[in-house]
Amino acid sequence: MTARQGFIGQSVVRREDARFLTGRGQYTDDITLDRQTYAAFLRSPYAHARLKRVDTEAARRAAGVLGVFTGEHFKDVGGLPCGWLINSIDGSPMKEPRHPILADGKVRYVGDRVALVVAETLEQAKAAAALIDVEYEELPAVVDVAEAAGAPVHDEAPDNQCYLWQIGDTDGTDAAIKSAPHVSTLTLRNNRLIPNAIEPRAANASYNPADDSYTLYVSNQNPHVERLLMCAFVLGIPEHKMRVVAPDVGGGFGSKIFLYGEETALVWASKQLKRPIKWTAERSESFLADAHGRDHLTKVELACDRNGKFLALRVNTTANLGAYLSTFSTAVPTILYATLLAGQYATPKISATVKAVFTNTAPVDAYRGAGRPEATYVVERIVETAAHELGIDPAEIRRRNFIREFPYATPVGLTYDTGDYDATMNQALALADVAGFAQRKAASEARGFKRGLGYAAYIEACGIAPSSVAGALGARAGLFEAGEVRVHPTGKVTIFTGSHSHGQGHETTFAQLVADKLGIAMDDVDIQHGDTGKVLFGMGTYGSRSLAVGGTAILKAVDKVIAKGRKIAAHLMEAADTDVVFEDGVFKVAGTDKAVPFAQVALTAYVPHNFPHDKLEPGLNENAFYDPSNFTFPAGTYICEVEVDPATGVTRIDRFTACDDFGNVINPMIVEGQVHGGLAQGIGQALMEHGIYEPGSGQLLSGSYMDYAMPRADDLPAFAVQTVKGTPCTHNPIGAKGCGEAGAIGSPAAVINAICDALKVKDVPMPATPYNVWRAAR
Amino acid sequence: MGLTITLKVNGEALSREIPPERLLSEFLREDLRLTGTHIGCDTSQCGACTVHVNGRAVKSCTMLAVQASQCEVRTIEGVAAPDGTLHPMQEAFRQCHGLQCGFCTPGMVMSAIELVQQCPQASEAQIRERLDGNFCRCTGYQNIVKAVQQGAEAMGT
Numbered sequence: 001m002t003a004r005q006g007f008i009g010q011s012v013v014r015r016e017d018a019r020f021l022t023g024r025g026q027y028t029d030d031i032t033l034d035r036q037t038y039a040a041f042l043r044s045p046y047a048h049a050r051l052k053r054v055d056t057e058a059a060r061r062a063a064g065v066l067g068v069f070t071g072e073h074f075k076d077v078g079g080l081p082c083g084w085l086i087n088s089i090d091g092s093p094m095k096e097p098r099h100p101i102l103a104d105g106k107v108r109y110v111g112d113r114v115a116l117v118v119a120e121t122l123e124q125a126k127a128a129a130a131l132i133d134v135e136y137e138e139l140p141a142v143v144d145v146a147e148a149a150g151a152p153v154h155d156e157a158p159d160n161q162c163y164l165w166q167i168g169d170t171d172g173t174d175a176a177i178k179s180a181p182h183v184s185t186l187t188l189r190n191n192r193l194i195p196n197a198i199e200p201r202a203a204n205a206s207y208n209p210a211d212d213s214y215t216l217y218v219s220n221q222n223p224h225v226e227r228l229l230m231c232a233f234v235l236g237i238p239e240h241k242m243r244v245v246a247p248d249v250g251g252g253f254g255s256k257i258f259l260y261g262e263e264t265a266l267v268w269a270s271k272q273l274k275r276p277i278k279w280t281a282e283r284s285e286s287f288l289a290d291a292h293g294r295d296h297l298t299k300v301e302l303a304c305d306r307n308g309k310f311l312a313l314r315v316n317t318t319a320n321l322g323a324y325l326s327t328f329s330t331a332v333p334t335i336l337y338a339t340l341l342a343g344q345y346a347t348p349k350i351s352a353t354v355k356a357v358f359t360n361t362a363p364v365d366a367y368r369g370a371g372r373p374e375a376t377y378v379v380e381r382i383v384e385t386a387a388h389e390l391g392i393d394p395a396e397i398r399r400r401n402f403i404r405e406f407p408y409a410t411p412v413g414l415t416y417d418t419g420d421y422d423a424t425m426n427q428a429l430a431l432a433d434v435a436g437f438a439q440r441k442a443a444s445e446a447r448g449f450k451r452g453l454g455y456a457a458y459i460e461a462c463g464i465a466p467s468s469v470a471g472a473l474g475a476r477a478g479l480f481e482a483g484e485v486r487v488h489p490t491g492k493v494t495i496f497t498g499s500h501s502h503g504q505g506h507e508t509t510f511a512q513l514v515a516d517k518l519g520i521a522m523d524d525v526d527i528q529h530g531d532t533g534k535v536l537f538g539m540g541t542y543g544s545r546s547l548a549v550g551g552t553a554i555l556k557a558v559d560k561v562i563a564k565g566r567k568i569a570a571h572l573m574e575a576a577d578t579d580v581v582f583e584d585g586v587f588k589v590a591g592t593d594k595a596v597p598f599a600q601v602a603l604t605a606y607v608p609h610n611f612p613h614d615k616l617e618p619g620l621n622e623n624a625f626y627d628p629s630n631f632t633f634p635a636g637t638y639i640c641e642v643e644v645d646p647a648t649g650v651t652r653i654d655r656f657t658a659c660d661d662f663g664n665v666i667n668p669m670i671v672e673g674q675v676h677g678g679l680a681q682g683i684g685q686a687l688m689e690h691g692i693y694e695p696g697s698g699q700l701l702s703g704s705y706m707d708y709a710m711p712r713a714d715d716l717p718a719f720a721v722q723t724v725k726g727t728p729c730t731h732n733p734i735g736a737k738g739c740g741e742a743g744a745i746g747s748p749a750a751v752i753n754a755i756c757d758a759l760k761v762k763d764v765p766m767p768a769t770p771y772n773v774w775r776a777a778r
Numbered sequence: 779m780g781l782t783i784t785l786k787v788n789g790e791a792l793s794r795e796i797p798p799e800r801l802l803s804e805f806l807r808e809d810l811r812l813t814g815t816h817i818g819c820d821t822s823q824c825g826a827c828t829v830h831v832n833g834r835a836v837k838s839c840t841m842l843a844v845q846a847s848q849c850e851v852r853t854i855e856g857v858a859a860p861d862g863t864l865h866p867m868q869e870a871f872r873q874c875h876g877l878q879c880g881f882c883t884p885g886m887v888m889s890a891i892e893l894v895q896q897c898p899q900a901s902e903a904q905i906r907e908r909l910d911g912n913f914c915r916c917t918g919y920q921n922i923v924k925a926v927q928q929g930a931e932a933m934g935t
Contacts, residue, residue, distance in 0.1 A: 022868070200818065680918030
């Protein structure tokens with residue numbers, strides 16, 4: 001792409017900031033409708049119990065109460081659907097138990113929805129919920145992946161297995177490992193995380209009897225998907241009678257992709273009560289009932305020759321799916337995980353076996369990175385372990401195995417289109433001043449501290465994906481994106497995108513792209529998103545897909561606008577279409593001084609007095625859908641340097657270096673900010689965060705900010721972040737790969753590798769809390 | 779059952795009858811519809827609801843509205859100049875990309891302004907320490923710290 005206007009590649013300050021900085025953002029809870037009512041959910045205090053009796057009589061009679069609803073009311077309503085079918089090795093489909101809107105006979109995790117109370121005020125709704133008399137018969141609960149075979153969570157899965165899935169050449173991998181001169185082995189836990197977007201989930205549902213239609217405001221990353229799932233699979237509402245608006249959304253990180261029971265119950269009840277109903281999660285509810293992330297137990301074996309050349313990788317993972325299948329839960333530990341196990345390396349044989357289990361815990365689904373952080377953790381921990389065992393420098397063992405010829409078909413189903421792993425590694429080594437490490441280590445040791453260096457060379461698959469491939473792999477939805485370019489008569493432009501911004505800065509990045517392409521000012525471009533009543537269609541934002549997929553859909557629509565504009569301009573200049581070129585916002589006849597600006601063409605399209613009516617319709621408004629032909633493959637090298645106090649186990653990150661190849665970058669400032677945020681979440685996982693359920697009782701022990709260790713400003717170092725002059729993605733016209741998740745994907749392994757190096761131990765469990773580190777040091 | 783409180787909010791004197799248990803955060807959001815003050819938790823940890831009461835940064839979810847009677851309260855809506863010119867701290871957050879989703883931002887800006895008023899020469903480490911009452915899940919804090927440094931400089935001139 002040419003950078004005519006100079007917007008592309010510039011750190012343009014964000015346009016959306018003005019409203020956020022002045023308190024004018026509008027988040028779901030900020031919206032209060034006429035005749036507003038308020039909802040409270042009664043949630044299960046037990047991890048597993050039979051509902052023997054749910055007596056709502058007193059609640060229904062309480063002051064201000066308008067309605068009390070339980071599972072009985074939703075018996076004839078569909079359950080929440082799972083969007084991805086995974087088949088087991090034997091060909092049988094995954095177990096897919098009903099995921100009721102409100103608990104139906106049993107509760108299966110602490111926080112499971114038992115009843116919905118709607119009242120005139122929130123206080124009245126909460127007070128009435130406390131009056132519901134529920135008789136629970138407690139049942140045995142399982143919470144840990146390792147012990148999931150205990151009490152069945154669902155009758156249809158007596159051993160709690162949802163599926164047993166496999167990928168790769170199992171026999172070939174087994175044989176290669178058996179005959180290998182060296183095999184490194186690790187057993188790793190990828191700790192459960194709780195997403196914790198600072199805006200809690202919220203919804204406000206209203207029903208309009210005048211035309212039998214619904215409007216749902218919801219804190220969500222993909223309003224069209226929300227509408228499709230809710231209308232077509234659960235409530236049976238025709239889609240054209242439902243408008244879903246995801247206004248300003250205060251962070252998502254995956255947790256707001258999914259269709260949840262709360263908003264579904266609200267929409268249903270809004271018709272019963274003919275009043276709008278608002279619900280905003282309390283933080284305790286977010287902890288209990290947002291979909292969690294990670295929670296894998298993995299055994300990994302890496303076979304090498306004596307020179308550190310990788311021969312085979314065998315991975316055996318048990319993944320915790322929680323009590324019910326959340327929207328994309330089943331794809332996370334399979335399609336988004338095991339397909340990334342080649343990492344950046346030309347390992348000839350790879351196989352992975354994944355057992356997914358039900359437990360009496362909150363549903364587990366995509367959380368920033370979704371499967372790819374787990375894969376990177378497995379690969380980069382075992383690679384570093386092999387390096388130490390073979391006495392090879394960890395950077396060098398990686399270099400000896402880097403993929404250097406592209407396209408490269410991995411043994412686990414992906415084809416990397418392009419990459420340059422030496423470039424990110426070399427830049428990271430320089431930026432991290434690895435050469436000076438020995439001196440810094442000596443200085444630390446002189447003070448009684450241990451210093452360690454850890455690497456992670458990650459790869460991720462983003463911009464998900466070709467719909468045909470996803471469909472063949474079990475996806476029950478397409479994975480394209482839609483965009484519309486509405487040119488107004490004055491030449492100003494409104495862009496409608498199916499991508500959704502909840503912090504990513506689309507209102508700026510997309511405007512840079514369009515202004516550059518059309519040769520107009522950024523102020524003349526408005527970006528609209530997040531409203532099914534405005535935007536033609538959309539698959540939303542997750543998997544670092546907005547620019548690569550959503551941006552490309554917009555560009556395709558811009559191309560159509562230019563193509564039509566060229567014909568209008570040709571008519572105005574009495575030239576042949578083929579002689580007209582579009583440059584710097586002006587249509588010109590090549591080789592002449594004839595020219596008409598974009599705005600004049602726009603005006604002509606809407607005031608078509610002198611217009612080629614025989615060839616064209618009036619107006620200038622185009623839309624496009626874009627379905628990518630492959631994933632994109634961002635990659636990079638992260639280097640973490642820690643100082644550990646062996647007396648207390650406290651780890652201090654002294655330096656953290658991230659060098660990424662995201663392909664072409666539109667706004668470096670935004671990209672860097674995305675990496676910072678990802679790193680904070682990855683380092684949070686490595687050192688602090690842990691969603692812990694108590695064995696036996698199944699109570700969530702880390703269920704508040706008093707217990708769940710969220711990274712604060714003084715827990716984190718200043719990061720050194722650079723993007724390399726990258727290898728542009730080969731199959732989208734922007735050349736972009738996506739940057740939203742990289743930080744969270746690459747950082748946990750780098751941190752743990754650094755701590756292991758400092759302590760000279762093989763493993764430290766995540767999160768590497770002072771206690772875990774102190775124990776490992778003993 | 780109602781209590782009448784009289785206070786100044788963003789420079790405007792007002793009087794309201796409210797239930798005694800009304801939190802300041804609820805009063806601002808629901809009674810005055812000043813929805814820039816956000817609620818992110820129920821344990822006074824996240825800081826999204828931070829406002830100024832008589833010039834000091836306060837988590838408005840930890841204070842009853844009646845306790846703010848006779849006080850001067852400033853919220854994020856009252857920080858920019860009447861002509862819309864951003865406060866130097868707001869401007870610094872914009873220039874430094876100190877916000878992403880914007881949800882923690884109002885509380886973060888209110889804390890940052892008070893931080894600089896209390897400690898104009900704060901070092902990076904002191905800024906990080908003094909911001910530990912405000913969570914941000916998006917930025918990793920790096921650009922927030924940068925914004926506070928830049929805002930401090932601008933406020934001092």
